[in-house]
Amino acid sequence: xxxxxxxxxxxxxxxxxxxxxxxxxxxxxxxxxxxxxxxxxxxxxxxxxxxxxxxxxxxxxxxxxxxxxxxxxxxxxxxxxxxxxxxxxxxxxxxxxxxxxxxxxxxxxxxxxxxxxxxxxxxxxxxxxxxxxxxxxxxxxxxxxxxxxxxxxxxxxxxxxxxxxxxxxxxxxxxxxxxxxxxxxxxxxxxxxxxxxxxxxxxxxxxxxxxxxxxxxxxxxxxxxxxxxxxxxxxxxxxxxxxxxxxxxxxxxxxxxxxxxxxxxxxxxxxxxxxxxxxxxxxxxxxxxxxxxxxxxxxxxxxxxxxxxxxxxxxxxxxxxxxxxxxxxxxxxxxxxxxxxxxxxxxxxxxxxxxxxxxxxxxxxxxxxxxxxxxxxxxxxxxxxxxxxxxxxxxxxxxxxxxxxxxxxxxxxxxxxxxxxxxxxxxxxxxxxxxxxxxxxxxxxxxxxxxxxxxxxxxxxx
Numbered sequence: 001x002x003x004x005x006x007x008x009x010x011x012x013x014x015x016x017x018x019x020x021x022x023x024x025x026x027x028x029x030x031x032x033x034x035x036x037x038x039x040x041x042x043x044x045x046x047x048x049x050x051x052x053x054x055x056x057x058x059x060x061x062x063x064x065x066x067x068x069x070x071x072x073x074x075x076x077x078x079x080x081x082x083x084x085x086x087x088x089x090x091x092x093x094x095x096x097x098x099x100x101x102x103x104x105x106x107x108x109x110x111x112x113x114x115x116x117x118x119x120x121x122x123x124x125x126x127x128x129x130x131x132x133x134x135x136x137x138x139x140x141x142x143x144x145x146x147x148x149x150x151x152x153x154x155x156x157x158x159x160x161x162x163x164x165x166x167x168x169x170x171x172x173x174x175x176x177x178x179x180x181x182x183x184x185x186x187x188x189x190x191x192x193x194x195x196x197x198x199x200x201x202x203x204x205x206x207x208x209x210x211x212x213x214x215x216x217x218x219x220x221x222x223x224x225x226x227x228x229x230x231x232x233x234x235x236x237x238x239x240x241x242x243x244x245x246x247x248x249x250x251x252x253x254x255x256x257x258x259x260x261x262x263x264x265x266x267x268x269x270x271x272x273x274x275x276x277x278x279x280x281x282x283x284x285x286x287x288x289x290x291x292x293x294x295x296x297x298x299x300x301x302x303x304x305x306x307x308x309x310x311x312x313x314x315x316x317x318x319x320x321x322x323x324x325x326x327x328x329x330x331x332x333x334x335x336x337x338x339x340x341x342x343x344x345x346x347x348x349x350x351x352x353x354x355x356x357x358x359x360x361x362x363x364x365x366x367x368x369x370x371x372x373x374x375x376x377x378x379x380x381x382x383x384x385x386x387x388x389x390x391x392x393x394x395x396x397x398x399x400x401x402x403x404x405x406x407x408x409x410x411x412x413x414x415x416x417x418x419x420x421x422x423x424x425x426x427x428x429x430x431x432x433x434x435x436x437x438x439x440x441x442x443x444x445x446x447x448x449x450x451x452x453x454x455x456x457x458x459x460x461x462x
Contacts, residue, residue, distance in 0.1 A: 062145025084108035096439025125244025168194030191225025210300030234272030245417035246311035259397035368454035
């Protein structure tokens, strides 16, 4: 026991107390391997060379991992990159030891080493996986993939089920990924915004369909920092799930904002005529551009299908009393035009020049990076409220690990379950969730350059 650190012992004690399965230290020869390695991809048009990328199994996006609700996922992560890495299974309510957060739930997996991930899939829905070490660089190089958990029963009847991982890349004139990861301008402003958009690694993603085809479209924003404002043309339908969690009532699809890491499940009918294209469009300022297209080859069924039923709900515990809930507050500070003059770093009050020199220019409650003490310490099953105040000039996409939460409206109404919420500049948002998953859990901005330069905290469920 003397070789264990206090943090390792804490995690071990939590796992035993909760009756959790401890991670295995050996693997079967038949366990599938998820290998992070260098590769190439045809991101840009054919007149350009292929782009050197980092990918799971050498491709971008990585392989779609698919299983059914109630089953387990088991993968050996083999790191063949020149950097240490890990895998975070985004949005899955997972055992704490499998969450993949380097320095918090596990050590970084060095080059040439491996780590066994083995966890249960409690919830159906659209999830994804990505690294959680130097995330702002490794994801910008292409390291991410989709994890789809199919419903046990009562899945919607559709003709096609498409997974669309939407990303932007910063490419140079040779179609290679530009360096400058985590530079001070990106970090202090909106983050690393690219100049080339792909869906599933394809700058001209398209499919051929017939008219009135019904599709389930699983949209994932895999970009470092870009917010996609989604519209559709020649398609009509409903939003049926957000961040993997089914809506109690499908909502008519109009416009949809997807912050980095957010997902949306759509059920849509192709209403464009024969010979036309149905489009998924991203709107930015006064411009819009197609990011995915469906070419209508011929007439299909004679009439549209009826409105789909709601997806089966996942077993998320209901909120307890909000009046007696444990409360906490996060004030977001820093960034360009933010006015932050100092913050705690490494246990010392540090001026902005020294903070910037260390690449730390954002703070929560006057502290950069994770504080020694958790923002919240809650007992298992307790309801927690967190008020978040965006006192900065930039939007932030706040992601909570291990849980899903609801936004509390000004009138007390509760929003849909999410694991990531977009906060605009100057906005105050309050969320509530049941602390139903034991362990230490990260809460951070998923604009990855913001997280890397200070915007993270954590909570403890005991």
